[in-house]
Amino acid sequence: MSEVSYKRHLAKTFTWRAVGTLDTILLSWLITGNPLTGLKIGFSEVITKLVLYYIHERIWFKVKIQESRKRHLIKTISWRVIGTLDTILLSWLISGNPLTGLKIGGLEVITKMILYYLHERTWYKINFGLSERTRKSNG
Incomplete structure (x- = not known):
């Protein structure tokens, strides 16, 4: 992996967060x-x-799905599963109520998938961190 791709992934990490x-x-x-x-x-x-x-x-940078919309949709779903589980657990621990964790995590499934897809589409159009523009390998 080039140093350029690491900078891109770090930038995407912080903007999404x-x-x-x-x-x-x-x-x-x-x-x-x-x-x-x-x-x-x-x-x-x-x-x-x-x-x-x-x-x-970093994992998705290595995935070889070429078509961008399909890739972004699958990537959106895989991230949402990970993110939702993390949110449910943390919300439960902080609120002390497992139902509160489920409610927050459940609602986030909707809002975060929409926001994440838009984030991915935006970054797909940005050249930052790419040594050359290769949309097919862009994470």
């Missing part, structure tokens, strides 16, 4: 009715999600 954290904070606040709980859940995910997302990006 910013979007994802804001979504988690808002949903957690709406579901629990407590803005502090929303902040605790949202910010607790920052480290776990950064690590998990970076690993996900």
